[in-house]
Amino acid sequence: MAPPAQPGAQGGRGSKGPPARKLLCMCSLSLCLTYLCYSLMGGTGPGALRSPAGLRGSPAPRALRASPAPRALRSPAGLRASPATPAPPTRASNASRPGVSADAWLRTALAPGEVIAAPSGAFERDPQESSTTDEELSRAGSTTPDYGEKRLPQALIIGVKKGGTRALLEAIRAHPDVRAVGVEPHFFDRNYEKGLEWYRNVMPKTLDGQITMEKTPSYFVTNEAPKRIHSMAKDTKLIVVVRNPVTRAISDYTQTLSKKPEIPTFEVLAFKNRTLGLIDASWSAIRIGIYALHLENWLQYFPLSQILFVSGERLIIDPAGEMAKVQDFLGLKRIVTEKHFYFNKTKGFPCLKKPEDSSAPRCLGKSKGRTHPKIDPDVIHRLRKFYKPFNVMFYQMTGQDFQWEQEESDK
Ligand SMILES: Nc1ncnc2c1ncn2[C@@H]1O[C@H](COP(=O)(O)OS(=O)(=O)O)[C@@H](OP(=O)(O)O)[C@H]1O
Numbered sequence: 001m002a003p004p005a006q007p008g009a010q011g012g013r014g015s016k017g018p019p020a021r022k023l024l025c026m027c028s029l030s031l032c033l034t035y036l037c038y039s040l041m042g043g044t045g046p047g048a049l050r051s052p053a054g055l056r057g058s059p060a061p062r063a064l065r066a067s068p069a070p071r072a073l074r075s076p077a078g079l080r081a082s083p084a085t086p087a088p089p090t091r092a093s094n095a096s097r098p099g100v101s102a103d104a105w106l107r108t109a110l111a112p113g114e115v116i117a118a119p120s121g122a123f124e125r126d127p128q129e130s131s132t133t134d135e136e137l138s139r140a141g142s143t144t145p146d147y148g149e150k151r152l153p154q155a156l157i158i159g160v161k162k163g164g165t166r167a168l169l170e171a172i173r174a175h176p177d178v179r180a181v182g183v184e185p186h187f188f189d190r191n192y193e194k195g196l197e198w199y200r201n202v203m204p205k206t207l208d209g210q211i212t213m214e215k216t217p218s219y220f221v222t223n224e225a226p227k228r229i230h231s232m233a234k235d236t237k238l239i240v241v242v243r244n245p246v247t248r249a250i251s252d253y254t255q256t257l258s259k260k261p262e263i264p265t266f267e268v269l270a271f272k273n274r275t276l277g278l279i280d281a282s283w284s285a286i287r288i289g290i291y292a293l294h295l296e297n298w299l300q301y302f303p304l305s306q307i308l309f310v311s312g313e314r315l316i317i318d319p320a321g322e323m324a325k326v327q328d329f330l331g332l333k334r335i336v337t338e339k340h341f342y343f344n345k346t347k348g349f350p351c352l353k354k355p356e357d358s359s360a361p362r363c364l365g366k367s368k369g370r371t372h373p374k375i376d377p378d379v380i381h382r383l384r385k386f387y388k389p390f391n392v393m394f395y396q397m398t399g400q401d402f403q404w405e406q407e408e409s410d411k
Contacts, residue, residue: 147205147207150200150204150205150206151200151212152200153211153214153236154212154233155211155213155236155237155238155330156215156219156236156237156238157169157213157216157241158215158217158220158240159218159220159221159241159294160220160221160289161221161288162243162248162252162255163241163310163312164241165217165241166368167315167316167350167364168239168241168310168322169213172213172323172326174352177211177335178210178211178213179204179206179213180204180212180213180215181204181213185202186216188219189218189219189225192224196232211332221287221288226300226301227301236302237330238307239307239310239329240307241311242291242310242312244313244402244404245291245383245387245391248288248289250266251370252284252285254373255370258370265373266373266379267375267376270285270286279383286386289387292391292397295307304399308325308326309398309400310326316350324337339353340352340353347364349363351363388405
């Protein structure tokens with residue numbers, strides 16, 4: 001059941017390259033140097049990641065090729081924490097600690113590849129809801145029909161946060177050959193010490209031939225996740241829903257704002273120094289969107305052909321089209337088609353049609369599709385410029401042009 005190769009998916013680990021490869025290596029080096037500067041500054045120094053000046057010296061990656069070099073961002077030794085290094089201390093817990101400001105929580109710098117997570121042992125349900133408890137997770141594993149077996153997942157939706165991961169999971173769950181756990185298990189970032197048996201127990205039961213899935217969007221930015229998933233099963237299929245990183249950052253901020261209305265404005269958080277145009281790439285809302293850097297970590301363990309990139313934008317405008325790709329990738333019959341969706345004007349999003357055995361159509365909850373605050377267009381412009389070289393590199397690495405540069409406006 002080998003997945004069909006994606007465009008440009010042939011250059012797996014260790015592929016040698018033609019001249020284009022050299023160009024990509026140069027671009028990689030340039031991005032890595034920028035990243036090194038950022039790392040050395042600890043995300044706090046006055047020169048931290050000035051966007052995009054720090055990247056100007058780099059040759060602009062050329063137009064998208066059919067055969068990108070997926071390992072192009074391989075960092076020089078020492079640039080990135082080794083995937084084998086122990087999990088760095090987690091940070092998000094500050095938010096819930098008395099006396100720690102929301103600003104501190106939001107701005108806490110992340111080491112390269114660091115988990116953006118709550119403390120080990122804490123769970124997070126998809127922010128459609130609030131937070132998942134241990135009890136809920138065990139319930140998730142026990143409310144499934146009493147036939148079949150619990151199995152470790154063969155496919156994972158690993159990211160990105162606010163990319164459209166819930167919409168994708170709910171749509172693929174409509175397939176009869178897919179069973180998925182509804183909550184986010186956070187096994188490969190927060191609960192790894194609980195062991196694979198714990199993880200298996202969280203999963204629904206499946207019959208032979210059915211695929212077990214889960215989604216935890218923070219895996220994509222978790223340094224240890226690729227190695228851990230690889231050691232569970234090296235043929236695990238990985239799905240990443242990506243979205244314009246500027247819009248994604250605003251969506252991320254909007255979610256935080258909904259829980260903590262006292263936080264500073266997006267404009268304040270986005271910059272280290274607005275006059276100088278210094279983007280604060282240590283802010284997780286911005287850092288998560290540097291997809292090329294995170295992807296590089298995954299390509300050390302998985303060939304590109306084992307990773308499917310779903311467009312978060314297309315998932316809204318053409319859910320059936322994206323679902324066709326997902327089903328092909330998973331080796332499934334195309335059962336989830338346009339017949340399964342309708343566009344809900346009130347919600348402003350596609351929803352799943354009422355299944356025959358259920359009483360209501362399924363739109364995602366209120367936490368999906370929140371109205372974003374209006375952001376200063378100059379800030380949007382600066383962020384676009386900041387992300388552009390990383391986006392271009394991401395297109396080169398994946399062999400897919402997500403066309404984020406063409407978007408006129410952000411929601
Ligand atoms: N069908 C449908 N219905 C509702 N929302 C949809 C849908 N498809 C994609 N989206 C977009 O998904 C965004 C939330 O992404 P995630 O589900 O990955 O968020 S989370 O990380 O799990 O919190 C969410 O982002 P916001 O609009 O910023 O809330 C939506 O734009």
